[in-house]
Amino acid sequence: MLPSPTPAKKRKKKAKKAKVPATDGGESTKYDPTSELKAESWKEDWGRDKLAPLPIAARKSELAVSAEGREAAPHTSSQTLVPYWRRVEGLLADSKIENALTDLEPISEQQPIARLSHGLDRVLFNPGVHWLQDPRSHVYNFTPWLEKIPKVNDFAFERLTGFIKSSKDDDLYTLAKRENRTFAGSTSSLTKILSHIYFLISGDKHVDTSNLSAAFQSEAKSFTPGQRMPATVILNYRDGVYAIDSDSDSPEATDRNVLTWMGTLLEKFLTTSPQEFKTHLRSTISDPEVNSKREAYRYAKSNSFVTRSQLDCQDPRLPGTGVFDIKTRAALPIRMDVLNYEENSGYLIRTLQGPLESFEREYYDLIRSAFLKYSFQARIGNMDGVLVAYHNTARLFGFQYVPLEEMDERLFGSPEVGKRVFQKCLALLEIVADEVIRTYPKQSLKCTFETLEGKGRMDIWVQPLDADDSAESQKTAPMKQIQVTATNYLDELRTRGPKAVEAPKDSDWSIYWTISTLADNQPDILKRYQAAKDRQYRDFLLPSGATLENIEELWDKLNFRKATAPSTLDSTSPVASPDAVVSTTSDSVPEQDGGGVASPTINPDNFRSPDKRIEFLRSVARSGREHTEAVADQRKGMPRLVWGEGEPWVDEHGVFDEPAEQTEIVTSEAISSTEVASETLEALPEALSDGVVGDVARMADADADISHDISAVEKVDMDMPQFPLTDHTVLDSHGGQQDETGSAPAKDVRGVPGSDTHATSL
Template identity: 45%
Template sequence: MRKRRAAYESSSIWNDTSSPDPIPRLSAHEEKVRAKHGLLSPFDTLPLQEVQNSRKAPRIKHNLVRVLTNPGVHWLTEPRSNFDNFPSYLKEVPSVSEFAFERLTGFVTSSRDSELLKLAKAHGCKFAGSTSSLTGMLSLIYLLMAEERPIDVSTLSTHYQKEPKSFTPGQRMPVSVTLRYKDGIYATDSHVEHMVQLGSTETVLSQLGTVMEKFFTMDFDKFKMAYMKREPVSLKRKEPWQESYRYAMHNQFLMRAQLDCYSNLLPGSGIFDIKTRAAVPVRYDLEKYRANYRILTIQGAWMSFEKEYYDLIRSAFLKYSFQARIGNMDGVLVAYHNTREIFGFQYIPLEEMDQRLYGHSNGQRVFGKCVGLLDVLFTEITKSFPEQSVNCTFETDTKHNLMRVWVEPAEWEGPERPIVRYDVRLRHYIGRKKVSGSEAVGSRTGGWTVAYSIWKNQRPRELILKGRRHAWQAQMRIYKFGLSANERVERKDDVDPSHLDPLADAETAGPPDDVQSLQELEKPSAVSEALASVKSDGEPGGSLDSPKPTKTSARWDSLESESSKEM
């Protein structure tokens, strides 16, 4: 199999070397030297390789374990009978102002995580990152691959069959990161220095997520003693509480995921994540975050759990699913609230998120391709400024199926800081047949190959800078409302900026100057030769796909309302 894979990956299919960017026009030889072409083979679908789990994750409390094994939404208080399905003290959301955040370990960036860097060096990894810094880039890579593939809302009510089936603007926002170089390793941190004039990126919602994560995994009395300001910290607990992490690798990449909770009732690792989802008006207007908006029904266009679930598909499932796979998690437990009151809970398995996103439950097939391309991209962009820390901004233009990556040194003492822009374009094949990105993502079986082209944009420096300013202005639409351009998944920033209005002072932005109809980069005959060793009816070396999934459902009509209360 190794010989076959090596032959497959070394195949050259790039006979047409015409310039992908007609300004300036390059010779065929210059273009061949300038562009990087390669393949992500059907083998790039395997799960991440386990490296280490730091410590055991906590258990869920307050009788919430029932939510994990019973599909659908669980009211905290049954509206018809006014009966509490869970302890009544869960109704009131703990106040952020009364929470002692200093008693937490605090978020540790990738570049400051000594354990992450030590493991990366020990396993020969060149890149290291946490879910908070990686999932934004992985989401943009997915948008490039999927080519506006619609989400699956077939399990929702009639109203949502007519609603948009695309991802929200918040999911499409450009992402900025810093690759911090030290001792042969690039650690990925979120980069927000260009937004520092707007103040802190921490929000009420991200803080609430941290509070409720602890609230749901501790006995009520212990929670109050441990984290409420009015309670003195125990003499036995002078050090901050430590978090639990999973470390896993893919090729040159070592990744870290925070592990929120564990239950032996769940399959696989038993690990799941805790997400807190603020209701619609709260997400759209943080200035009035203590809203009186309440969830009153299971289904419906407004004030319903179904509305929140629909918004989750469009705005959060991508990052939730990527984080779950990095952490080897079974799914996520969602608590729906309005910052003042918790309305109910729902457990969403990873397979269900896959079904809503891709139309099938084999999301590992998609995740493997996204991680593989990120590995390739990091390898290329770090060549521009070797052994230096670099700032990068990623943007996906779904209209033109193009990704742009701006790269510059993080530190520079010269008069003019250099900047490079990489452009990325993909083609997809199932077996030997060329297909659209949407069709490839939606495929359950068959050898899926991704052919990528990465090239340095040759436009003048001032135009490259103008394009990056355009990307930063898109981030400003979030920062205008005090939100983070990079959703810090580990801190539970679940803000959905899908309805944010454009900046009042932003430039009127049309398509970037250099977007034109680009020529195909390969010839059909060359493609056939390169893919000759790939089975047209399955994965090389055996199928890596799961059996045909049974249809999953959100089961809005099967509300769990057992009359059991934790005493």
């Protein structure tokens, strides 16, 4: 057994004694640890942050040196590493927003504001829709003279005071210079930009349709694609003032849109007596007396803008200024298929509620496509509301007054917050406009604004305008892109846009905004700009009977500046010239210079054939025309009774004495009404989306009495078990069954204006 090893002795580590510095006397003293510290001078900051990125200039220089002599990696983007050249940000608080607009006294003498005629003022003080003719008793609520709308070609637009663009309004420019304001614009151009700013700050908030019937509760509540279409404006520079005009890449297309002219015609139709209105028709030969006074406008100023709003009508009994706007609303098929307006003018409004052929259908579309624009226009003009006249370009159906509070409730969820929303949008517009003109200072600019749904930003493409403003020069002109973002805070807590808009007016609503001028290269900017322009463009639908081969001939006929029958007019009269240049009082009508309107060369690629949903609407319009003609024959010679008048109405103006000249309506032979209906009913959710209520078969469950809403469907020998239809006949005075014309099987005529027959179910 081996002996255990002797344990090693632990080595003690001797600690070295620190040397204590000696004093001058050689005696050792205790070491003072603070003796070697040096006094440090006072600093007001923390010094340079070594982890912070280098300044842009130094960073670019460093990148250039490091990348010198090396090729870019194939997977890297061509986009520069610097995201923007300029970026500003700020907070838009309630306390910083003063009164949005302050009135300015007009410089020139103006015409008096028009008043409603024909007893239409009753509509202003009674909520809801007012039928022109009651569909049940067939008694007229207003004069039957209003029922038939004159043809657009018969109206002498050249006898009216022309619309003046913002850039050509000397009074507007003078006010902007006098008030030291940088921008000037009218409602037609400003409301487009304000709408996109609202889409941004509201977070794409949906509208409120809870006041509508069950037929619309499952329908879309977002704004329509037409409402969200990119907006292009021109900023015309003149001695320190930018006058903002609306811009259109195809003014000739706007000129051939019947609705462009219909608004001006109907404004005079509703505000003048029959005798006075007759003087505006080309059939009345008279020396043109152009009123030298300007149209009635409201001028107002904000922090950097002078605004102008045309004043359509006034009634002193209304709250505030008593001023309101007149809006003419074409029925659904006219708006969706405008080149085919003659055939679609047979479409009827038969009921108050329902997915088709109803006032509710038109009101639903108004909420999604027009109320936002109407509300901004009303506030710029300090108006109380809008009077809506529903029509199909051939006849008027009824009227409705919509006050501003009602529009606010449908748009923002409360009638109390509309004013604050407008103030926020206008304040942000002023900030954005200042940044836009920084891109190319003291130059006229072409700007396109777009807030794409779901993207959370507003894009602005800015391009300088050359003196000639030609298409070729614009292709080579430089372009910059600006992006705007907005973050909402309620009482200092971040919140979503819809909640911020609906918040009570006593809450503290602030918007943190950023505006960045992107540093992207030109190809990338131009590519995104072209995508926005593509979303701005809409194809034309070929009218019934038209083909790509004969569309140019039809296009030439769509000239509403010319009289329908020039031979009936005195060729020596200046108003009788078929080529007379027309200018109107409406902001939406394009202004043109020169002595005539040249027929533009059209591109057949811009036209396409109608789809099933459009064919379905055309079939509904054709069926409506058949009803109208049958009822007119049956009621021929019967007196027309007007509410409040003891005696039958006497047609002193020859409106109904002779039947109106029947316009030859060319219908498509390729597809019949029965084929359209049978093929479309099963595909209605897709075929009628964004224009017509989606699933009519589903709506039939909610409204069993819906058969008259698809009157285009032939009710004979059709196998449609999913859609309960009922045949209706009319009993004649002898008790026998006959239809309205006395021959073919009867159709449902309940609610047809002008009909005095009683529908009885078999």
